[in-house]
Amino acid sequence: MEQSVIIEANDVWKTYGTGARAVEAVRGVSFELRQGEIVSIMGPSGCGKTTLLNCLAGMDTLDRGAVRIDGVELHKLSERGRDAFRAERLAFVFQFYNLVPVLSALENVELPLLCQGVPRKEAQRRARQALVRVGLKDRESHRPGELSGGQQQRVALARAIAHEPKVVFADEPTGALDRKSNEMMMDLIEHINRKDGISFVIVTHNPKVASYAHNTFYMDSGKMILEQRSAAMEGSRGMQGDGLP
Numbered sequence: 355m356e357q358s359v360i361i362e363a364n365d366v367w368k369t370y371g372t373g374a375r376a377v378e379a380v381r382g383v384s385f386e387l388r389q390g391e392i393v394s395i396m397g398p399s400g401c402g403k404t405t406l407l408n409c410l411a412g413m414d415t416l417d418r419g420a421v422r423i424d425g426v427e428l429h430k431l432s433e434r435g436r437d438a439f440r441a442e443r444l445a446f447v448f449q450f451y452n453l454v455p456v457l458s459a460l461e462n463v464e465l466p467l468l469c470q471g472v473p474r475k476e477a478q479r480r481a482r483q484a485l486v487r488v489g490l491k492d493r494e495s496h497r498p499g500e501l502s503g504g505q506q507q508r509v510a511l512a513r514a515i516a517h518e519p520k521v522v523f524a525d526e527p528t529g530a531l532d533r534k535s536n537e538m539m540m541d542l543i544e545h546i547n548r549k550d551g552i553s554f555v556i557v558t559h560n561p562k563v564a565s566y567a568h569n570t571f572y573m574d575s576g577k578m579i580l581e582q583r584s585a586a587m588e589g590s591r592g593m594q595g596d597g598l599p
């Protein structure tokens with residue numbers, strides 16, 4: 355059965371600054387993500403990957419173009435409407451985890467659910483379940499400072515998936531991790547993608563991370579220059595010999 359399109363971006367343009375200081379960070383990018391896909395976005399530093407991610411997720415305004423997620427034209431919503439849409443249907447994982455240091459792992463995962471108005475008991479149940487899904491059942495009362503980098507990123511992943519979003523946007527999710535944690539994180543993402551059908555958009559510099567994607571987009575100087583669909587993912591990935599520390 356044909357998978358439905360969950361993100362459709364058409365001719366997206368984004369410029370920062372004006373006049374001599376203007377930087378055209380994204381220049382006419384079109385992009386499609388199908389339900390249940392993992393896509394990666396690669397390209398040299400400064401080519402516009404993070405800017406595109408922010409535009410796709412409605413974290414930034416567009417100069418031109420349109421982004422439709424799950425049938426909703428994101429930039430036509432009010433700021434409040436966009437915030438609510440993001441909280442309900444999207445999620446984010448960042449390179450440096452962005453956990454609240456004074457809260458336990460469980461409280462970190464619970465927090466966005468409570469902010470969305472989920473009753474405390476239910477929020478706790480979902481947060482526990484999310485921590486189980488990332489293999490951290492026995493670390494729920496630990497604070498971020500008491501966890502390894504890989505464990506902290508798994509808490510961040512649990513926080514991202516606890517409300518069953520349609521799409522998780524991940525900006526260099528393994529950029530701060532060693533090779534073993536890198537592989538564990540990507541195996542988890544793949545598992546969650548397969549089991550729960552959550553889609554992932556992953557910005558990465560690491561070809562091994564990109565090898566987990568069904569589809570890889572390459573950017574250069576603000577433009578999408580190549581789209582590469584993975585024909586045979588099996589056997590083509592793995593973190594061995596990828597030059598990571």
Ligand SMILES: Nc1ncnc2c1ncn2[C@@H]1O[C@H](COP(=O)(O)OP(=O)(O)OP(=O)(O)O)[C@@H](O)[C@H]1O
Binds near residue numbers: 370371378405406
């Ligand atoms: N807030 C901003 N104000 C002005 N220029 C910006 C801003 N954010 C990004 N840029 C510029 O836009 C261009 C694209 O930046 P972006 O962060 O999207 O690139 P990137 O591909 O994600 O880079 P990296 O791989 O190094 O993280 C760069 O030239 C950058 O200097």
